[in-house]
Every structure is written in structure tokens, then in C-alpha cells.
Amino acid sequence: MGGFSRSCRGAVVLFAVLVISTVFVAVSGQGAVVPAPVAPPPLALVTPPVQAPVALAPVALPPVAPLAPILAPAPAPAYIFPSCDGVEVVYTLIATAEIFPNASTPAKQPYSFEGSVTLTNKGYSTLDMWGVGMTFQHNEIMVSADGLSLEDGRAFPVNVSDGAVLSPSPPQALRNSIETAGDATKISKVFNIIGTEFGEPLRPMPVTLNITSKGYNCTKPKFYGNTTMHTCCVEPSQNITLTSDDIFLPPIPGDITITYDVLQAYTSNYRAMVTISNDSPVGRLDNWNLQWTWQESEFIYTMQGARPKVADTQVCVGGLAGKYYTGGMDVNNAMSCSVSPVISDLPLEKTNDTTIGNIKYCCRNGTIMPAVIDPSKSKSAFTMNVYKLPPNVDDALHLVPPAGFKIGNGGDATSLYTCGAPRLIAPSLFPDPYLDYSTNSMKTWQVSCNVTEGPRKPPPKCCVSFSSYHNDSIVPCPTCACGCKANPQPTCSANTSAMLLPYSALTLAPENRTAQLLAWASILHKPVPNPLPCPDNCGVSINWHIVSDYSNGWSARMSLFGWDNVTHPEWFAVVEMPKALPGFEKAYTFNATKIPPTNTSFVVQGLTGYNNYLLGSNLVKTGVSVLQSVISFTKKLTPGIQVKGRDGFPTKVWFNGEECAMPDSFPTSGALRMASPTVLGVFVLLVCTLFLDPFELL
Ligand SMILES: *[C@@H]1O[C@H](CO)[C@@H](O)[C@H](O)[C@H]1NC(C)=O
Ligand SMILES: *[C@@H]1O[C@H](CO)[C@@H](O)[C@H](O)[C@H]1NC(C)=O
Ligand SMILES: *[C@@H]1O[C@H](CO)[C@@H](O)[C@H](O)[C@H]1NC(C)=O
Ligand SMILES: *[C@@H]1O[C@H](CO)[C@@H](O)[C@H](O)[C@H]1NC(C)=O
Ligand SMILES: *[C@@H]1O[C@H](CO)[C@@H](O)[C@H](O)[C@H]1NC(C)=O
Ligand SMILES: *[C@@H]1O[C@H](CO)[C@@H](O)[C@H](O)[C@H]1NC(C)=O
Ligand SMILES: *[C@@H]1O[C@H](CO)[C@@H](O)[C@H](O)[C@H]1NC(C)=O
Numbered sequence: 001m002g003g004f005s006r007s008c009r010g011a012v013v014l015f016a017v018l019v020i021s022t023v024f025v026a027v028s029g030q031g032a033v034v035p036a037p038v039a040p041p042p043l044a045l046v047t048p049p050v051q052a053p054v055a056l057a058p059v060a061l062p063p064v065a066p067l068a069p070i071l072a073p074a075p076a077p078a079y080i081f082p083s084c085d086g087v088e089v090v091y092t093l094i095a096t097a098e099i100f101p102n103a104s105t106p107a108k109q110p111y112s113f114e115g116s117v118t119l120t121n122k123g124y125s126t127l128d129m130w131g132v133g134m135t136f137q138h139n140e141i142m143v144s145a146d147g148l149s150l151e152d153g154r155a156f157p158v159n160v161s162d163g164a165v166l167s168p169s170p171p172q173a174l175r176n177s178i179e180t181a182g183d184a185t186k187i188s189k190v191f192n193i194i195g196t197e198f199g200e201p202l203r204p205m206p207v208t209l210n211i212t213s214k215g216y217n218c219t220k221p222k223f224y225g226n227t228t229m230h231t232c233c234v235e236p237s238q239n240i241t242l243t244s245d246d247i248f249l250p251p252i253p254g255d256i257t258i259t260y261d262v263l264q265a266y267t268s269n270y271r272a273m274v275t276i277s278n279d280s281p282v283g284r285l286d287n288w289n290l291q292w293t294w295q296e297s298e299f300i301y302t303m304q305g306a307r308p309k310v311a312d313t314q315v316c317v318g319g320l321a322g323k324y325y326t327g328g329m330d331v332n333n334a335m336s337c338s339v340s341p342v343i344s345d346l347p348l349e350k351t352n353d354t355t356i357g358n359i360k361y362c363c364r365n366g367t368i369m370p371a372v373i374d375p376s377k378s379k380s381a382f383t384m385n386v387y388k389l390p391p392n393v394d395d396a397l398h399l400v401p402p403a404g405f406k407i408g409n410g411g412d413a414t415s416l417y418t419c420g421a422p423r424l425i426a427p428s429l430f431p432d433p434y435l436d437y438s439t440n441s442m443k444t445w446q447v448s449c450n451v452t453e454g455p456r457k458p459p460p461k462c463c464v465s466f467s468s469y470h471n472d473s474i475v476p477c478p479t480c481a482c483g484c485k486a487n488p489q490p491t492c493s494a495n496t497s498a499m500l501l502p503y504s505a506l507t508l509a510p511e512n513r514t515a516q517l518l519a520w521a522s523i524l525h526k527p528v529p530n531p532l533p534c535p536d537n538c539g540v541s542i543n544w545h546i547v548s549d550y551s552n553g554w555s556a557r558m559s560l561f562g563w564d565n566v567t568h569p570e571w572f573a574v575v576e577m578p579k580a581l582p583g584f585e586k587a588y589t590f591n592a593t594k595i596p597p598t599n600t601s602f603v604v605q606g607l608t609g610y611n612n613y614l615l616g617s618n619l620v621k622t623g624v625s626v627l628q629s630v631i632s633f634t635k636k637l638t639p640g641i642q643v644k645g646r647d648g649f650p651t652k653v654w655f656n657g658e659e660c661a662m663p664d665s666f667p668t669s670g671a672l673r674m675a676s677p678t679v680l681g682v683f684v685l686l687v688c689t690l691f692l693d694p695f696e697l698l
């Protein structure tokens with residue numbers, strides 16, 4: 001092998017078939033949502049009641065199920081809690097009862113329970129957004145919660161054995177005593193929760209209790225008696241806030257923000273515009289899907305600029321809508337009656353269709369790019385007519401936005417993004433294009449969505465390998481970087497580190513590299529694990545190869561391989577290299593640009609009509625699908641940069657909006673150096689995107 005890289009030069013690019021469009025990206029850090037640690041469960045009943053508990057006489061509630069003896073009609077004695085400068089949260093168990101079925105073992109016996117949660121703002125600041133967090137211990141199923149909904153959008157009944165965060169929908173502020181002269185109705189809120197638990201006949205209490213508002217620090221909850229739990233959440237600052245009843249919250253940033261504008265309101269229906277904006281320089285949505293849950297059984301009668309996936313009209317026809325909307329309106333024609341509709345974009349052809357398209361920013365087949373690449377493609381918008389149901393049909397200003405927003409890439413709304421609750425913000429202004437006059441929306445809510453982090457983060461779809469001219473081994477993508485197959489053939493180990501690769505293996509599909517890996521391990525005298533480590537299973541892999549390192553500059557070659565049968569049109573990648581970025585000069589056969597605000601990253605995209613489509617190898621007749629370009633850097637602005645150390649390698653890479661898995665280590669110096677293999681040397685010349693530049697050859 002080896003030695004024919006020059007034959008690539010000027011080779012016809014067999015595969016750069018494709019089309020149109022110019023793009024470009026921008027940068028920056030992600031808003032990571034780091035959950036605060038959950039308070040440890042209280043182990044003991046700590047403070048005894050200060051006042052004598054008031055009469056404990058059981059309250060005679062009707063049994064929940066016919067067979068149900070009421071087991072714990074817990075009274076709520078008036079405890080005196082310690083003083084709290086902030087928000088006080090009290091959970092009181094009201095009742096439990098045995099319910100059907102009669103289980104064979106006590107641990108499986110279901111019981112209903114009812115509890116109340118009281119929040120009281122005893123602090124200086126208004127609590128503008130809040131959620132109450134609880135974790136349980138008896139496999140609780142929550143059945144209802146008094147005007148609150150689960151912050152993650154799941155609908156009742158819901159398995160909350162992993163914990164639950166409940167927030168009011170629409171959001172309500174908990175105002176402070178100072179601005180309301182101590183108006184208890186405005187500083188306090190009580191809500192009841194009803195649910196089912198298993199195996200605890202008397203006292204199914206939560207183990208943790210908190211509020212999720214930013215900056216508030218809740219103490220470990222304490223028991224008062226057996227059925228009351230108390231916590232005090234200290235506010236972040238004791239600045240006095242004065243707000244009006246109809247407060248507008250400040251918009252908050254997010255990787256994706258969704259605005260829900262009510263444009264016109266009538267008594268029984270309203271017209272709304274929904275705008276999805278990609279505010280992240282690294283994010284991308286393809287074939288977006290938006291889902292929400294209506295809070296008052298509203299339904300969508302018409303929609304322009306997008307469409308729901310399912311009409312579900314039987315819900316309207318058979319329900320209250322069918323009874324109420326008789327006469328002029330036929331609910332059979334409703335666009336969607338689903339309580340949690342899934343909405344997706346329209347294809348390009350509908351852009352100018354005056355019946356279903358014709359909305360600014362509509363109809364791009366669900367692709368949303370970062371604004372740095374193309375501001376006109378960084379939003380999607382659609383409008384809809386929403387009909388309300390009794391008893392909410394008499395007041396045009398009774399407007400409740402849907403909750404539980406979810407947005408994802410393709411298919412069902414996925415877990416790629418995690419969205420917060422809608423926040424009432426100052427109404428959007430719509431400037432008249434010709435006159436110095438703006439109309440505003442009646443009400444505007446904003447939803448902020450960030451890339452999901454933590455355990456619910458979906459696995460990556462791309463991975464990165466590192467190599468350098470000074471080391472003959474490639475530091476590979478990690479084992480199972482993009483997930484493991486359920487029953488891999490041949491059997492492989494998901495826990496063993498990936499083996500070093502020879503350059504010649506780079507152009508083989510990851511599952512076809514076994515012979516090369518074994519041969520290379522034997523040359524390097526490295527042990528061979530049995531079974532072999534699993535492949536990375538990534539559809540796209542990216543190799544970053546340091547090509548040269550001189551006193552005044554250095555260069556690297558970035559190669560993208562598509563391994564599956566997916567085509568990535570108008571691909572882009574964002575490369576984060578904080579140390580090296582000041583010296584970034586240019587890419588030779590890609591379009592690469594620094595992303596201005598952060599100065600840690602640059603965005604790379606293919607050149608229109610040349611290499612802006614990355615094909616999957618299954619889609620090409622022979623060889624592999626690879627796109628590559630050399631990228632050059634100067635050292636003038638980065639004196640002392642350790643190119644061959646870490647500084648010459650990216651810290652993070654995103655491909656088409658998703659973060660790629662990174663290798664665990666870097667190529668070291670002084671390793672065995674074989675007879676100058678080159679990556680290009682083994683390419684099956686499907687694609688040769690190399691242009692000539694001084695650093696081209698290894
Ligand atoms: C490179 O990307 C920038 C930013 O998107 C764009 O303005 C420019 O036209 C692109 N150049 C080429 C040659 O595609
Ligand atoms: C998204 O991240 C931003 C910070 O980057 C944060 O202010 C915002 O609250 C986050 N949104 C959600 C829904 O967590
Ligand atoms: C449930 O079953 C047990 C025995 O299987 C019986 O003793 C008990 O009375 C039953 N409980 C009710 C409420 O039917
Ligand atoms: C509050 O409780 C919820 C649910 O148990 C938990 O997920 C969250 O991390 C807690 N938040 C804080 C700040 O402790
Ligand atoms: C609720 O979820 C937990 C953990 O996921 C599971 O163990 C439990 O069986 C579930 N309960 C029900 C009733 O599905
Ligand atoms: C929360 O309060 C506890 C106890 O007062 C304190 O130890 C802890 O540092 C506080 N945490 C934060 C994030 O302020
Ligand atoms: C709490 O429960 C224990 C054990 O069941 C009981 O002895 C005690 O009297 C109860 N305390 C109160 C205040 O009800």
C-alpha cells in the first residue's frame with residue numbers, strides 16, 4: 001500500500017454530484033442543565049410538634065373503592081415551623097385507602113393516597129417561575145394534581161417512582177408579602193395531589209421535597225408528626241421585587257426557543273403563530289417534530305405552514321366539541337383533535353400554497369440551520385386556529401397555552417432537547433413593512449429548550465478519531481461510541497477499550513477492520529482482547545490528522561466518512577479548539593469560518609455543488625464515501641502552542657447539530673513509525689477532494 005496519494009490530485013470528483021445551497025455556522029457552548037443534587041431522604045422524625053396536635057379524630061371520608069377501609073385519615077395539626085426567609089413548602093398527607101385489586105402479597109397491595117402541598121412565599125422576591133420537586137418511595141402513580149402538570153410534559157396518570165416536578169400551567173407567580181401587603185391569596189398556593197402507591201397502608205410520604213426555581217436552596221425536609229413534611233427554600237438574594245399582577249417574565253435563552261403568539265382572540269377561538277428558532281450555533285434540526293399537550297382540551301381547526309401528523313377527529317366528534325360546535329362549523333374538518341398533537345413542517349413545494357403554506361419561514365421540509373450559516377433558515381413558523389371548549393368559551397381573553405413542549409429530529413418528538421414550561425413574556429411586535437407602525441400579539445409565551453444532558457441524552461451519531469504524522473497509529477473512536485448492537489455478530493466486548501488502528505484501516509467500514517486490527521496489534525506487540533472490542537457503530541466518523549507542524553504554522557486534515565445508507569445534504573460540522581482558534585487561517589476544500597462570539601470554534605461546511613453532500617458508503621457503488629480538506633493555522637497568534645500535544649486536536653466536534661463522541665487519548669510522540677503509510681494512499685478513489693497545498697502529504 002502507500003504511495004499513490006498524488007494520483008488523487010485533480011482527480012475528477014466522481015461523487016460530488018449535488019446541489020445547491022450555501023451554508024455557514026457559528027459557535028458556542030451549550031446550556032447544560034445540571035440537576036442539583038437531590039436532598040438525602042430524611043431518616044428520622046426530627047422536630048416534635050411544638051403545639052399539641054389538634055384532635056386526631058378520623059375524618060369520615062367516603063371510601064375510594066367499595067372495599068376500602070380508610071386507613072390514614074390524617075389530620076393536619078397546626079405545627080409551628082421554624083422561620084423561613086424564602087419559600088416554605090409543606091407536604092401533608094390527607095388520606096390513604098386500600099383499593100382494588102386485593103393483592104397476594106402486602107408489598108403489592110395498591111392504596112390510594114391524597115396529599116396537599118402548600119407553598120408560601122415568605123421572602124423578599126417574587127417567585128416568577130416555580131416547580132415543586134418530589135421523590136417517592138412506594139412506586140407512586142400520580143393521578144391528578146390540581147391545575148399543576150408535570151414539567152417534563154408527561155400526562156396523568158403517570159409513574160412518578162423516579163420523582164416528579166410539578167409546575168402550574170400556565171405559569172403563575174408566587175408574589176411576596178411586601179408588594180401585596182401580605183395578601184395570603186397571592187403569596188401562597190395550595191394544591192392537592194391524588195395518586196396510587198403500593199405496599200404502604202398508612203404513611204406513604206415523599207422522601208424529598210424542593211422547589212426547582214433557580215438559585216433557591218432548599219433545606220433537607222423535616223417531618224412534623226408522621227404525616228407532615230416541611231422544607232424552607234432560601235432565596236438567592238433578599239432584593240425586594242415589585243411586580244404587577246400580569247407580570248411579563250424576561251425571555252430566557254435556549255438552544256431552541258419556541259414562541260407562542262396569540263395574534264387574534266375571539267370568545268371561542270383564537271389564532272396563534274408558533275415560531276421555532278434555532279439559537280445555537282452548533283444546533284440543527286432535520287424533519288423537526290413539535291409536540292405539546294393542550295391544557296383545556298382545545299383543538300386545532302386549521303393550520304398554515306405546518307401540519308399535525310394525525311387528525312384524531314373522533315376525539316372532537318365524540319366529545320364535547322361535537323356537542324358544542326354544531327351549526328356552522330363541522331368538527332369533522334378539524335385539523336387535529338389530539339390532546340398531544342405532533343406537528344411537522346411542510347415540504348418545499350408548499351411554500352407558495354395559499355391554502356396550507358404561504359407563511360414566512362414555513363415549508364422547508366423541517367430543516368432548521370444555525371443563524372450563522374443562514375439566518376433565513378434558522379426559523380420555522382406556522383399559524384393555527386385554536387378552538388376552546390366550554391366553560392372557557394365566553395371570555396376572549398381566557399387564553400391558556402399548551403404545555404409539555406417537546407421538539408426533536410424526525411420520527412416522534414425525541415429526547416434530543418428538553419424544554420421548560422411556557423413563560424408569559426412581553427407581547428411580540430410585528431412591524432409593518434411599509435409604515436412606521438407595529439402591531440403586537442395579544443399574548444406571547446416563550447418556551448426555552450436546551451440539548452438534553454445527563455442520562456436521558458440520546459447516544460451520539462458520529463465520532464472522532466485522532467492521528468498525526470508523528471505516530472503511525474490512529475487513536476480510534478471509543479468502543480460503542482454510538483451505542484452497542486443488541487446481539488452483535490461476531491460477539492464483541494462493549495467494555496474493552498478500542499484498539500489502535502493502522503492508517504489502512506481508516507477506509508474500511510468499522511465492522512470490517514478485524515484483520516487489520518489484529519495485524520497491527522501484533523506489530524505493536526499489544527495484547528489482543530478476547531472477545532475483540534465492539535466497533536463504534538457510528539454512521540459518521542471524522543478523522544482529525546495533524547499533517548505538519550513548522551515553526552510558524554501547522555496544518556491538519558479533516559476527513560469525514562459516511563458509513564451507513566444515509567445522505568447528509570448540506571452537512572456542517574463545528575470544531576471547538578480553544579487554544580488553536582486564534583491562529584485559524586482557512587480550509588482548502590471546505591468552507592470554514594470562525595464563529596465570532598465565542599472565539600473557540602469554527603464551522604466547516606462543504607462547497608455548494610462540490611462536496612456539500614456526505615453520502616453513506618452503502619449508497620456508493622465502490623469504495624467508501626469520504627470528504628476531506630486540509631485546514632491551516634498560523635502560530636503567530638498562538639505562541640507556545642503544543643500542536644502535537646492536545647492543542648492541535650479539537651476538544652469537541654458537532655456534526656449536523658449533534659455532538660460527536662471523542663477519543664479517550666491523543667497520539668503520542670516517539671511511537672513506532674512504519675513506512676510512511678498515508679490515509680490517501682489507501683483510498684479507493686471514490687472521492688478525491690484534495691487540492692494542492694504545501695501540507696498535503698503525510
Ligand atoms: C462560506 O460560508 C459563508 C458563511 O455561510 C458564506 O457567506 C459564503 O458564501 C460561503 N462561501 C462559499 C464559497 O460557499
Ligand atoms: C437553557 O440554558 C440557558 C442557559 O444557557 C438557561 O438560562 C435556560 O434556563 C435553559 N432552559 C431550560 C429549559 O432549562
Ligand atoms: C384480600 O384477600 C385476603 C386473603 O387472600 C383476605 O383475607 C382479605 O379479606 C381480602 N381483603 C379484602 C378487602 O377483600
Ligand atoms: C428537586 O426535586 C426533583 C425531584 O425529586 C429533583 O429531580 C431535583 O433535582 C431537585 N432539585 C433540587 C434543586 O434539589
Ligand atoms: C414505575 O417505574 C418504575 C421504574 O421505572 C418501575 O420499577 C415500576 O414497575 C413502574 N410501575 C408501574 C406500575 O409501571
Ligand atoms: C444550601 O444551604 C446549605 C445549608 O445552609 C449550604 O451548606 C449549601 O452550601 C447551600 N448551597 C448552595 C448552592 O447555596
Ligand atoms: C407516628 O407513628 C408511630 C409509629 O406508627 C406512632 O407510635 C406515633 O404515635 C405516631 N406519631 C404521631 C404524632 O402520630
Ligand SMILES: *[C@@H]1O[C@H](CO)[C@@H](O)[C@H](O)[C@H]1NC(C)=O
Pocket residue numbers: 236237239
Ligand atoms: C440585588 O441588589 C444588588 C444591589 O442593588 C445588586 O447588585 C444585585 O445584583 C441584586 N441581585 C439580584 C439577584 O437581582
Ligand SMILES: *[C@@H]1O[C@H](CO)[C@@H](O)[C@H](O)[C@H]1NC(C)=O
Pocket residue numbers: 348349350351352
Ligand atoms: C415562491 O414564490 C417566490 C416568489 O414569487 C419564488 O421566488 C419561489 O421560488 C417560489 N417557491 C416555490 C417553491 O415555488
Ligand SMILES: *[C@@H]1O[C@H](CO)[C@@H](O)[C@H](O)[C@H]1NC(C)=O
Pocket residue numbers: 286287348365
Ligand atoms: C424531506 O425530508 C424527508 C425526511 O427527512 C426526506 O426523506 C426527503 O427526502 C426530504 N425531501 C426533500 C425534498 O429534501
Ligand SMILES: *[C@@H]1O[C@H](CO)[C@@H](O)[C@H](O)[C@H]1NC(C)=O
Pocket residue numbers: 508509511512563617618
Ligand atoms: C464489509 O465487508 C464485506 C465483505 O467484504 C462487504 O460485503 C461489506 O460491504 C463491507 N461493509 C462495508 C460497510 O463496506
Ligand SMILES: *[C@@H]1O[C@H](CO)[C@@H](O)[C@H](O)[C@H]1NC(C)=O
Pocket residue numbers: 565618
Ligand atoms: C439501510 O440499510 C439497511 C441495511 O443495511 C436497511 O435495512 C435499511 O432499510 C436501509 N435504509 C434505507 C433508508 O435505505
